Every structure is written in C-alpha cells, then in structure tokens.
Amino acid sequence: MALQPAITDIEQLKDRPELATLLAWNPSAVTAVKFDRNELTIWLDRIALCEACLTLKNDPKLQYNAIADITCVDWFPREPRFEVVYQLFSIPNKKYLRLKVKLQGDDPNIDSLTPIWPGADFFEREVWDLFGVRFDEHPNLVRIMMPENWQGHPLRKDYPVEGYR
Amino acid sequence: MAHMTPTPVLDPSQDKTMILNMGPQHPSTHGVLRLLLEVDGETIVRLMPDIGYLHTGIEKTCEAKFYQQVVPLTDRIDYLCPMTNNLAYCLAVEKLLGLEIPPRAQWIRVLLNELTRINSHLVWLGTHAMDIGALTVFLYCFREREDVLRLFEAVSGQRMMTSYFRIGGLALEPPLGFFERVKKFLVRFPANIDEYEDLLTQNPIWVRRTKGVAYLSPEDAIALCATGPTLRGSGVDVDLRRDLPYSGYENFKFNVPVSNDGDVYARYIIRVAELRESQKIAMQALEGMPEGAVKADAPKVVLPDREKMKTQMEALIYHFKIVTEGFTVPEGEVYMPIESPRGEMGYYVVSDGTAKPYRVHMRSPSFANLQTLRKMCEGRLIADVVAAIGSIDIVLGDCDR
Numbered sequence: 001m002a003l004q005p006a007i008t009d010i011e012q013l014k015d016r017p018e019l020a021t022l023l024a025w026n027p028s029a030v031t032a033v034k035f036d037r038n039e040l041t042i043w044l045d046r047i048a049l050c051e052a053c054l055t056l057k058n059d060p061k062l063q064y065n066a067i068a069d070i071t072c073v074d075w076f077p078r079e080p081r082f083e084v085v086y087q088l089f090s091i092p093n094k095k096y097l098r099l100k101v102k103l104q105g106d107d108p109n110i111d112s113l114t115p116i117w118p119g120a121d122f123f124e125r126e127v128w129d130l131f132g133v134r135f136d137e138h139p140n141l142v143r144i145m146m147p148e149n150w151q152g153h154p155l156r157k158d159y160p161v162e163g164y165r
Numbered sequence: 166m167a168h169m170t171p172t173p174v175l176d177p178s179q180d181k182t183m184i185l186n187m188g189p190q191h192p193s194t195h196g197v198l199r200l201l202l203e204v205d206g207e208t209i210v211r212l213m214p215d216i217g218y219l220h221t222g223i224e225k226t227c228e229a230k231f232y233q234q235v236v237p238l239t240d241r242i243d244y245l246c247p248m249t250n251n252l253a254y255c256l257a258v259e260k261l262l263g264l265e266i267p268p269r270a271q272w273i274r275v276l277l278n279e280l281t282r283i284n285s286h287l288v289w290l291g292t293h294a295m296d297i298g299a300l301t302v303f304l305y306c307f308r309e310r311e312d313v314l315r316l317f318e319a320v321s322g323q324r325m326m327t328s329y330f331r332i333g334g335l336a337l338e339p340p341l342g343f344f345e346r347v348k349k350f351l352v353r354f355p356a357n358i359d360e361y362e363d364l365l366t367q368n369p370i371w372v373r374r375t376k377g378v379a380y381l382s383p384e385d386a387i388a389l390c391a392t393g394p395t396l397r398g399s400g401v402d403v404d405l406r407r408d409l410p411y412s413g414y415e416n417f418k419f420n421v422p423v424s425n426d427g428d429v430y431a432r433y434i435i436r437v438a439e440l441r442e443s444q445k446i447a448m449q450a451l452e453g454m455p456e457g458a459v460k461a462d463a464p465k466v467v468l469p470d471r472e473k474m475k476t477q478m479e480a481l482i483y484h485f486k487i488v489t490e491g492f493t494v495p496e497g498e499v500y501m502p503i504e505s506p507r508g509e510m511g512y513y514v515v516s517d518g519t520a521k522p523y524r525v526h527m528r529s530p531s532f533a534n535l536q537t538l539r540k541m542c543e544g545r546l547i548a549d550v551v552a553a554i555g556s557i558d559i560v561l562g563d564c565d566r
Contacts, residue, residue, distance in 0.1 A: 003263035003495060036497050037260055066387050068502065069511055069528040085513065087500055087528070091387065091401060094408040098500060119390030119536050126532075130224075145220040145565060154225055161229045 006036035016040060018097050021062060025055045031102075041098040049086075049101055050111045056088060056097070057116065064088040064097060067113065070123035072131040076157040081105035082133055086113070109134035112141075130155035182210055187550070189218050195292065195554060196561030198535075204547060212542045212550070214535055219565035227525035231491030232258055233332055235525060240326040242527060243563035245288055248274075248281040248317075249505040251330040254525075256411055257501035257512040258332045261494050264463055268455040270334040271413035276347065276450040277320070277329065278412075279443040283354070284313040285506035285558075286436050286443075290361060293433070293555035297374050302364050309357050312350050319343055333467035334460035348451055354444050362437060375429040379541035379553035382427060389540060390533040393508025394439065395557050398432035400425035405504040412503075416453070417446050429556040436558070439506075466492050491520030500528075507531055507558050531557075531564040 010033050013019055018040060022030050029048035034041040044052050056064040069087040080102040088097045101110060112135035113120040124135040125144040132153035135141055143150065152159055182205045189197040197218035203211040223242060227235045239254045240247035252274055259266060291306030314324040320339050321329035329336050365371045381391070386399040396403060404421040406414045422438035424431035460467045468487055469480035486492075496518040502511040508530030515524040534557045541553040 006497065037263075037499055039499060041498075067390060068392075068509060069500070069513065069526070071513055071526040071528075073515055073524050085526075087511070087513070091403055094403070096500065096502070117390065118388050119533060122532060122536055123390075143217075145217040147217075154222060159225075161225060 003037070006034055008032065008034050013040075017062060018042065018056065018064075021055060021059050022052055025052070039096070039098060041100060043100045043102065046101045046103060046110050049099070050113065050116065052099070053086075053088070053113060053116055062090060063092045064090045064095075066091055067117045067120055067123075068096065070113070070120060070127060072127045072133055072155075074131060074155065074157045076105070079105055082108045082131065084110060084127065084133060103133060107134075108132070109136055111136050112138040114138055129153070132156065181205055185547070189215075195559055198554070198559065198561055198564075200538075200550065202547065202550070207546050207548075209542050209545060209547065209550065212539045214538060216532075216535065216561070217565055219561050221566065223566045224525055224527065227522055229521065231520050232494060232522060233487070233491065235522065236331065237326065237328045239527075240328055241562065242529065242566055243505065243507070243510070243531070243560050244325060245285040245560050246281045246506050247325060247327045248277045248329065249503065249510055250527075251328065252278055252412065253501055253503045253505075253510050253512045254514075255330045255332050256503065257499050257514045258494065259461075260499045260501060261497055261514060261516050262332075262463075262466060263495075264333055264461050264466065266334055266412075266461055267458045268413065269457045270459045270461075272450050272454055273335060273339065273459065274330060274412050275414060275417065276447050276454075277317075279447040279450070280313055280316060280347070282443045282506045283440060283447075284310055284317075286440050287313070289436060289506075289555075289558045290433075290440075293558075294365060294371075296551045296555045297371065299364065299368070299371060302361055305357070305360055305364070309354065316343070316347055316350065319346065331460070331467065333463055334458070338459050344451055344454065347447070351444055351448055351451070355441065358437065358440050358444075365433070366437075372430065374552055375433060375556075376426075378429045378549050379545070379556060380427050381537055381541055385540050386427075386537065389536045391508070391537045391557075392530050392533060393504065393506070394432050394435045395508065395534050395537060397421070397423045398435050398556075399427040405502055405509060409502070411501070417449050419446050429552045432556045432558075493518060493520050494522075502528070505530055507560065507563065508534055527566055529563045529566060531559040531561070532566075535559055535564060 013033050013035055029045050029052055032043040056062055066089045068089040071085050073083045075081055082103040084101045086099040124138055127133050128141050129143040129145050130153055182203050185202040185204050188199040199215040201213040202209055223238050239250040242250050287306040287310040291303035294302035317327050318324050321327040381399050383399045383401050386396050402423045419442045422435045424435055464483045469484050473480040474484050494516040496516055498515040500513045502509050511528035513526040514522055517523040542550050
C-alpha cells in the first residue's frame with residue numbers, strides 16, 4: 001500500500017461524480033480539488049457553500065444526505081488562515097466527501113449549515129468556541145466547551161499550549 | 166459549558182413554566198451532563214443540554230506530542246471503549262503513512278474491539294436498567310464486565326486505559342493462554358445475555374417504561390447527525406464495519422440489527438442483539454486467527470523488539486531515534502471513521518510533514534448523538550428524560566474531550 005502522489009489537477013478528476021455535479025452546477029464555486037489517499041477533497045468558495053451542500057444533498061445519484069463532522073484547521077501565520085472542513089456522508093451510497101472553505105484571519109465568518117442539517121448545531125458551536133470562526137444565521141452561537149466568560153479561542157495556533165494566556 | 170440563563174418560551178406573567186436544573190451531579194446523567202429543563206407541570210416544554218464540564222483540551226495537547234505519544238491520550242476520550250479509540254487513531258496515522266498491517270495484528274485488533282464493545286454495552290445495559298429501576302441487571306452486567314476487564318489486564322497490563330494498539334500493529338504479542346481464556350469467556354457469554362434478557366425483555370415494567378418512549382423518526386435521526394445504535398434504532402441501516410470495512414472486518418460474517426420503532430425499547434433490543442453479534446465476531450476471530458508477526462515491518466516507525474534492541478546496533482539506533490525525535494509522517498490529511506459502540510468515531514488527522522500531528526480532531530459519537538435528546542424529550546414527562554439519556558448511551562468524556 002505504498003503512497004501515491006496526490007492528484008490536484010481539476011482536469012484529471014472531473015469524471016468523479018461529486019466534482020462533475022458541482023462543476024455542472026456552478027464551475028466558479030470550485031476553487032481547488034485534491035484526491036489523496038483515496039479521499040476526495042473539494043475546496044469551495046465561501047459564498048457557494050450552502051448551495052453546494054444542497055446540490056449534493058438533493059442530487060438523486062449522489063444523495064449526500066448526512067453531515068458527519070465539521071471542524072477547522074488553523075494555518076497561522078499563513079493567509080487565508082482558517083480552513084473549515086466538512087465531512088459529508090451519503091447514507092444510501094455509504095461514501096464520504098470532504099468539503100473545505102478557506103477563510104481570512106481577520107473576522108472569519110461563514111454561513112451556517114443548520115438550516116440544511118440541524119445537527120450541524122453543536123459542531124459549529126464547537127468551531128466557534130475553539131477557533132473563533134463565526135457562523136452566520138446560527139440559532140444559538142454560544143460557547144459549548146469553555147466557560148462563557150473565557151477569553152480567546154484555545155485551538156488557534158497562536159494560543160499557547162502551556163503557561164498563562 | 167455556557168451556563169445559559171434561558172428565557173422561558175411561555176408568558177412568564179402567567180407563571181406557567183419553571184426551569185428545572187438536572188445535573189451535572191445527577192447520578193442518572195452518566196457523568197457530568199447538565200440539562201436545563203423548562204417544564205409545564207410534569208411536561209417538558211424545552212430541553213437544553215449544557216456540556217463541557219469534562220473538556221480537557223485533548224485536541225490541543227495532541228498537537229504538542231509525537232504521533233506515538235497521542236495513543237495513550239485517545240484512551241482517555243471514551244473511557245468505556247479505549248481500544249476503539251486506539252484503533253481509530255492508529256488506522257488514521259497508518260493511512261497517512263501508507264503502512265500495511267500484518268493480518269494477525271488486524272485480527273487481534275478486531276477481537277479486542279469486539280470485547281470492548283461487549284464491555285461498553287454491558288456498562289450501558291447495567292446503568293440504563295438501574296436508571297429505570299432494575300438494579301439486579303446492573304450486578305449481573307458488572308459481573309461479566311469484570312471478566313472482560315481481566316482479559317484486558319492480561320493483554321495490556323491495564324484494566325481500562327489499555328493503550329495496547331500501536332501505530333504499525335500491537336504493543337506486543339498477547340500472553341500465553343490468552344486466547345483460551347477469551348474462548349472460555351465467549352463460550353459461556355450467550356447464556357449470560359439470556360439472563361439479562363430474562364430480566365428485562367418481557368418484563369412488563371421495563372416494557373412500559375421504554376416502549377413508545379423518546380421516539381425519534383429516521384428523518385430527524387439523520388438530520389441531527391445521530392449514528393450507531395441510535396440511528397439504527399430509527400430504521401436507518403448503517404454500520405461502518407460492514408459498509409466501509411476497516412482492519413479486516415470484511416472477513417467476518419455478522420448481522421446488523423435494525424429496528425423501525427425508534428423508541429428506547431428498540432435501542433435496547435438493538436444493543437442486546439449487538440452483544441450477541443460481537444460474541445460471534447470474536448469467536449470467528451479466535452477460530453481463524455492467522456499466525457505471523459503482530460507489528461508491521463517498518464523499522465523507522467515501529468519500535469524494535471526488546472531482544473533485538475539489546476543485540477543489534479541498527480535496532481538500538483532506530484529505537485533511540487523513534488523515542489527521542491519521533492518519526493515523520495508525509496504531508497496530507499485523512500478522516501478515518503470507525504464504528505464505536507456508540508456510533509461513528511472519526512479521527513481527522515492533518516500532517517504537515519513533521520513528527521507531530523498538525524491537527525487531530527475527534528468526531529465523537531456522544532457529542533453528535535446528544536443533539537437528538539431534545540427531539541426525544543420535548544412534550545414528554547420528566548421521568549422519560551432519564552430513559553432517553555440512557556438510550557443514547559453517552560459518555561461525557563467522549564462528548565467533551
């Protein structure tokens with residue numbers, strides 16, 4: 001099971017049904033793509049995220065009807081600093097798909113997925129709490145892990161692991 | 166842990182509703198779950214879970230450790246199924262490395278994972294029945310759980326925080342006579358399950374406390390990110406062991422119990438059926454156990470045997486290097502979901518090419534499943550909340566991380 005180099009060329013991957021569907025829907029929404037270690041990752045424009053999720057959910061063949069996970073990666077000091085990571089899961093096809101959205105470091109915000117999947121609620125609250133990424137239109141965006149009077153967002157890379165804040 | 170001060174939904178001047186605080190020290194909340202209940206008489210109008218009391222920042226800690234040093238941390242997330250967490254993390258890193266695991270190690274991993282599932286379900290069954298008032302079952306379950314914990318102690322030296330799996334295989338070969346002990350346990354275990362079922366399945370009090378209680382429709386279960394027995398109890402047939410096999414699960418034959426009822430009783434029936442299926446899988450693992458090594462042939466990643474280390478210069482150098490500077494993992498990211506006793510346990514590991522993970526995220530089943538509690542309880546009685554919490558089988562260590 002030796003590692004194959006990652007494929008990042010959009011031309012080579014456009015036969016994949018997930019990517020083909022998104023490209024047919026709105027070619028400008030897809031900013032980058034990667035196929036690595038048998039997992040497909042699609043980077044999306046932040047404005048297109050909700051619509052793209054709906055497209056993937058409602059497509060009769062793909063049926064990505066569940067969201068497995070939402071998390072974030074902080075690439076400090078690189079800009080755009082944050083990458084919000086969505087793992088979609090298709091229950092009929094038993095397939096995973098990773099969507100990613102890049103966000104700038106100052107005042108990161110993105111549309112919430114709670115209107116599509118109410119279960120995104122806790123995941124988005126966790127990302128807000130630990131990374132400080134705001135989710136617009138979220139019904140109850142308050143801290144979930146840390147006390148409500150906590151200062152800062154602990155999983156950011158410029159937040160120290162030990163010692164005082 | 167937001168310590169919410171909720172505003173009542175009904176008109177406060179009418180004085181109709183009151184806020185009832187349940188937990189975090191309530192014995193039937195399985196740890197430190199705090200629930201804010203807005204009640205109208207005995208009926209729940211609104212339910213708000215408040216979590217975070219056990220948040221220890223494990224994800225942040227992982228970023229400061231070498232890859233192999235993260236394994237003991239994963240035990241502490243879900244303390245009822247440490248092996249499942251070890252496995253999910255090891256599989257994720259092995260996928261990042263592109264490492265091939267010898268079949269014997271895979272089969273022992275499956276065997277121990279099914280024992281872990283038995284262990285976890287026994288704790289669930291005992292405490293769940295105790296919450297609803299059947300104390301005897303608790304004593305029966307903990308009797309068998311003790312046997313499983315002794316097996317864990319034999320194989321890893323620890324009863325609960327086992328850390329037995331390593332990146333690239335297992336820590337060491339199981340001790341002599343271990344498989345015979347497991348077999349002895351597995352042979353008599355089905356009779357034990359019959360004992361639990363005798364106490365509960367037909368018991369009229371149990372049936373009336375659980376049947377039709379805390380209903381969850383399949384649409385809601387999917388929308389609220391439920392996984393595992395909570396999802397299968399609502400009639401959605403997903404089991405990652407069968408659908409996306411990992412660690413050699415494709416070699417085993419087992420059924421996935423599903424029920425369309427969506428209530429507490431359905432989830433109970435499913436978990437008891439899973440106990441029987443786990444016993445079958447573990448039996449198959451014992452019968453077909455392959456011979457061979459329990460560690461991958463990757464000297465730069467896997468620590469050498471003690472004997473080799475003392476006799477061969479090469480092995481000693483590798484040992485020193487792995488312990489002092491870790492091993493580097495090629496750049497990339499993986500999401501590795503596996504079926505834990507509670508549902509989908511997913512590890513998202515990002516590597517930047519150094520010896521420490523850039524980011525480790527655990528998608529924990531308890532955290533996601535907890536969201537269904539609101540749907541299950543609103544409009545029902547306070548006494549049903551206890552049954553509903555038990556039926557989604559949350560572990561707060563897993564929930565808060």
